[in-house]
Amino acid sequence: MDSSRDGHPHAKPAPKAVVGRVSLYLRHLESLQRQGLSTTSSDQLGEPFGIKNAQVRKDLACFGQFGRPGIGYDVDELTAVLRRILGVDKDWPLVLVGMGDLGRALLRYRGFPSRRFRIVAVFDNDPRKVGQTHQGVTVEPLEALRKSVAAHKTTLGLLCVPADSAQRVAEQMIAAGIRGILNFAPAPLSTPPHVSVTTVDLSIQLENLAYKVQESIDDGVPRAG
């Protein structure tokens, strides 16, 4: 495989867990940059997340050789490289399907534009919602999806419809050309191999939190307040 294709210094996709951690390092690098720091270390990069320096070095090694012994990493340089690797050095247009409370909340979510994810079009099947404008974007009917995806060259979509219509709507998004779906419906999606799906299952996150809280209470840590 050509390791220089398209500016990617790596030969094959890194594991999901590595990419997740590298996103965290990038977040921290950006905050160091804002603080005016010019160099950093693998200790410092992993510290806010409880990740050991050996893991940081191993993760970064998936993407190339960075840093110099005794000096560390150049903050500006590493930030730029990681942005390019993660694909956040460019704008990503998004479509959003399903304008319920969650859809409206996502349209306002400030974490997206700050990472250059921009919701360029929103869709809903409800004729009462079509034509409404939220945050400067007008709700279109689902039939307009294909044309919009082609016009904006969109590859990513947010799926915020109820669980019982999630599969059907996902298929319409895929037929329209969407390649990656962030799925908020509490339902698994069955999709072809060329499409990536990340399901945001909030109850799993709450379960994991409940487990930790239960453990800490069982261990007799006193309640505050």
Add this chain to the structure above:
Amino acid sequence: MDSSRDGHPHAKPAPKAVVGRVSLYLRHLESLQRQGLSTTSSDQLGEPFGIKNAQVRKDLACFGQFGRPGIGYDVDELTAVLRRILGVDKDWPLVLVGMGDLGRALLRYRGFPSRRFRIVAVFDNDPRKVGQTHQGVTVEPLEALRKSVAAHKTTLGLLCVPADSAQRVAEQMIAAGIRGILNFAPAPLSTPPHVSVTTVDLSIQLENLAYKVQESIDDGVPRAG
């Protein structure tokens, strides 16, 4: 440490990644149960998530000895044990703070009650929102939080306020007795060690998805549609 305390068959908290995977196995067990299956295997439990059978066995071994060679796992028995381990064999009352679009969406999120997480009280500082009723729950002012947490014996809270007030509101929740916070604000929280925080950072999930999509496009997988 007493390994039988409080009905937990394990001696110390399992790593977060294990708990996350066990939540997935439990989801799948429940679906097998609905399909009427009485036994299952580690192959079958890991299959929908691409997890190898050796990993499934290792994860379950963190919590005790389950299954019999050549027979497999008893679906009903394993479901009941995992529910108890994860703490989802009982109701968890929740408080929700911040009644914007996201707060309203979470109040309607069907994934929570199906896992026995019940939002018992909602809070907002905006006097125009206080007194409104959504999904049968009336919005209260933040000053009422401490009394409500004590009355419902709530330990978990959903934090859905804007990023710039997240830290301040989190401190009020902790002072009121909350031990675990699911944080939706795109801001890191600084909390004492007896409090667990899980931040739902949607832009990180979108970044990881964008990375996968970019890779698959770079690899020349044709666009559908």
